[in-house]
Amino acid sequence: MSLLHIKGLRTHFQTEAGIIRAVDGVDLELESGRTLGIVGESGCGKSVTMLSVMRLIQPPGEIVAGRILFEGRDLLALNREEMRQVRGGDIGMVFQDPMTSLNPVLSVGEQIAEAIEVHKRMSRKRAWSMAIEAMERVSIPDAADRAKDYPHQFSGGMRQRIMIAMAIACKPRLLIADEPTTALDMTVQAQILNLLRDLQAENKMSIIVITHDLRVAAQLCHDLAVFYAGRVLERGNAEQILSNPGHPYTIALRNSIPGLPCPGERLQTIGGNPPNLIDEISGCVFHPRCSTARSSCSNLSPVERSVSDGRSLACSYHALGEM
Amino acid sequence: MSAYKLIEVRDLVKYFPVTSGVIRARKIGDVQAVDGVSFDIAAGHTMGLVGESGCGKSTLGRALLRLIEPTSGSIRYQGQDILRLSGRQMRPLRRKMQIIFQDPFASLNPRMTAARIISEPLEVHNIISVAERNLEIERLMSMVGLDPSHAGRYPHEFSSGQRQRIGIARALALQPSFIVADEPISALDVSIQAQILNLLVDLQMELGLAYLFISHDLNVVRYISHEVAVMYLGRIVERAPVESLFAKPRHPYTQALLAAAPGFGKDQRQGPVLEGDLPSPMNPPTGCRFHPRCPCAMGVCRHHDPLLEEMANGHAVACHLWSAYV
Numbered sequence: 001m002s003l004l005h006i007k008g009l010r011t012h013f014q015t016e017a018g019i020i021r022a023v024d025g026v027d028l029e030l031e032s033g034r035t036l037g038i039v040g041e042s043g044c045g046k047s048v049t050m051l052s053v054m055r056l057i058q059p060p061g062e063i064v065a066g067r068i069l070f071e072g073r074d075l076l077a078l079n080r081e082e083m084r085q086v087r088g089g090d091i092g093m094v095f096q097d098p099m100t101s102l103n104p105v106l107s108v109g110e111q112i113a114e115a116i117e118v119h120k121r122m123s124r125k126r127a128w129s130m131a132i133e134a135m136e137r138v139s140i141p142d143a144a145d146r147a148k149d150y151p152h153q154f155s156g157g158m159r160q161r162i163m164i165a166m167a168i169a170c171k172p173r174l175l176i177a178d179e180p181t182t183a184l185d186m187t188v189q190a191q192i193l194n195l196l197r198d199l200q201a202e203n204k205m206s207i208i209v210i211t212h213d214l215r216v217a218a219q220l221c222h223d224l225a226v227f228y229a230g231r232v233l234e235r236g237n238a239e240q241i242l243s244n245p246g247h248p249y250t251i252a253l254r255n256s257i258p259g260l261p262c263p264g265e266r267l268q269t270i271g272g273n274p275p276n277l278i279d280e281i282s283g284c285v286f287h288p289r290c291s292t293a294r295s296s297c298s299n300l301s302p303v304e305r306s307v308s309d310g311r312s313l314a315c316s317y318h319a320l321g322e323m
Numbered sequence: 324m325s326a327y328k329l330i331e332v333r334d335l336v337k338y339f340p341v342t343s344g345v346i347r348a349r350k351i352g353d354v355q356a357v358d359g360v361s362f363d364i365a366a367g368h369t370m371g372l373v374g375e376s377g378c379g380k381s382t383l384g385r386a387l388l389r390l391i392e393p394t395s396g397s398i399r400y401q402g403q404d405i406l407r408l409s410g411r412q413m414r415p416l417r418r419k420m421q422i423i424f425q426d427p428f429a430s431l432n433p434r435m436t437a438a439r440i441i442s443e444p445l446e447v448h449n450i451i452s453v454a455e456r457n458l459e460i461e462r463l464m465s466m467v468g469l470d471p472s473h474a475g476r477y478p479h480e481f482s483s484g485q486r487q488r489i490g491i492a493r494a495l496a497l498q499p500s501f502i503v504a505d506e507p508i509s510a511l512d513v514s515i516q517a518q519i520l521n522l523l524v525d526l527q528m529e530l531g532l533a534y535l536f537i538s539h540d541l542n543v544v545r546y547i548s549h550e551v552a553v554m555y556l557g558r559i560v561e562r563a564p565v566e567s568l569f570a571k572p573r574h575p576y577t578q579a580l581l582a583a584a585p586g587f588g589k590d591q592r593q594g595p596v597l598e599g600d601l602p603s604p605m606n607p608p609t610g611c612r613f614h615p616r617c618p619c620a621m622g623v624c625r626h627h628d629p630l631l632e633e634m635a636n637g638h639a640v641a642c643h644l645w646s647a648y649v
Binding site: 190194267268273274 | 518520521541546580582583597598601
């Protein structure tokens with residue numbers, strides 16, 4: 001049984017301008033102990049999908065269809081109290097911006113301990129010592145002293161470590177990291193990626209990393225899911241997808257990164273802009289920007305098909321071997 | 324480098340005073356944002372400037388245009404020291420030196436149409452008649468790949484990539500020969516970044532522009548630059564032609580940056596990962612500014628500040644490890 005299985009998830013937002021289909025039929029599967037990378041451009045629904053898993057979607061947003069099975073339990077069927085135990089207990093989450101996601105008027109130790117107290121029902125003192133333990137696990141030097149410091153006394157990289165410490169304090173089985181390194185400098189980014197890799201090896205924890213940077217995903221992930229306009233266009237083994245991308249969007253995304261494939265050569269671009277999710281696109285969501293689109297792509301909606309071992313993609317032509 | 328030197332920067336310094344106290348503020352120190360930087364940019368060439376946040380790269384870019392007044396040093400544009408010019412004398416030169424900003428949301432006035440944004444520099448410098456203006460706007464918009472029929476639209480009606488194109492058209496309006504591009508693609512989506520990079524390269528070829536291209540992304544800098552300068556805590560620690568820098572990075576900091584830059588393929592190029600963070604530029608370390616984080620620091624690094632010295636083929640490095648080879 002897979003650790004997390006998302007089936008046909010649809011999360012829509014009712015706005016005055018119309019319905020925004022932020023997530024529109026997403027299927028995902030994550031085996032325990034593996035790292036899944038969710039890649040895509042801004043507005044493709046990658047964060048909303050993970051917020052749906054955490055059931056943190058606020059009105060006017062609403063999960064309108066689908067099932068989210070975590071260890072076989074449907075998270076969408078849990079009541080509030082049960083969901084609170086899952087959130088932060090079984091599933092930890094790290095957000096992008098470590099500056100705005102920490103409370104500036106509480107010491108970092110208190111913030112980590114608070115999460116532990118809520119989930120493990122233990123005394124303040126025990127929770128505090130567990131908080132220090134969590135800070136040691138993310139390699140914060142002098143954890144016992146630094147736990148009394150406030151967020152502004154830490155650098156960006158250290159704050160992100162604290163966010164991770166908070167997320168793993170209750171020993172979750174799944175850690176969701178939303179753009180964990182985007183706000184950080186290059187050298188600090190490498191530190192955080194190494195930390196995530198070490199934590200996974202030590203704790204047999206599964207990780208989902210949301211990122212717009214294919215290179216970050218390449219470094220960290222076993223599996224990949226490529227998102228576009230609220231759908232998954234391609235998913236499967238990360239190495240296979242990056243070395244031999246199948247979907248025209250994945251190919252274009254990979255080729256538009258400078259330094260690859262060949263410096264000095266002209267970069268391949270994807271024409272146009274990411275779509276506005278209010279207007280429903282008929283046929284394949286990528287067809288207006290696809291360089292290999294056929295006439296039928298504008299009315300034929302592609303079905304996700306398996307192309308090889310555990311790898312599948314949603315492109316009408318690729319599956320027919322006509323690419 | 325065969326082309327003539329358009330920009331020559333020598334020992335450029337910018338300190339920001341730090342004060343304390345409310346009623347009687349007194350100076351308690353300086354943030355040494357740029358501390359003795361020298362380099363040249365040839366006409367039609369791109370100098371890439373890389374470094375982590377807070378290393379002074381944006382301050383340097385702005386100081387070059389005198390958007391921030393440098394503390395000392397000299398900046399020559401076509402041989403003329405622009406720091407000695409008065410505001411009035413500076414005006415005609417400002418036409419030749421323009422800037423593109425990072426954030427296409429914050430850098431365009433939301434109450435102005437695209438046409439007004441693009442033509443404002445022309446009005447300010449009073450170099451075009453009203454009759455010709457619309458033609459010129461049309462020309463600039465097509466040049467950067469915008470539809471001229473959208474000239475009457477406001478910034479919010481454009482996507483982020485299109486907005487960045489408006490910013491570029493505005494910079495081009497005065498027909499500059501030098502443009503500072505301060506992280507021009509960092510705020511854009513991956514698929515849009517490539518479009519803007521290609522546009523900048525095309526414009527350079529067409530118009531013979533020189534760029535100072537500021538970025539934290541080594542892959543982008545490698546793609547667009549002829550020469551690259553690596554900055555750390557207000558200093559240039561290494562400067563070299565692009566192939567030379569990426570093939571043979573000399574400074575331990577450059578090596579660490581390259582190792583940290585994620586490539587494709589797992590665990591590829593696992594070089595040393597730097598420990599710690601950037602020290603405060605208010606109180607930089609003694610000796611070599613990089614020594615507290617340097618994996619190869621020696622005794623001499625603690626006390627003696629290495630000079631940026633040229634080794635061969637325009638490859639210059641400021642590191643004691645290499646001073647024996649100079």
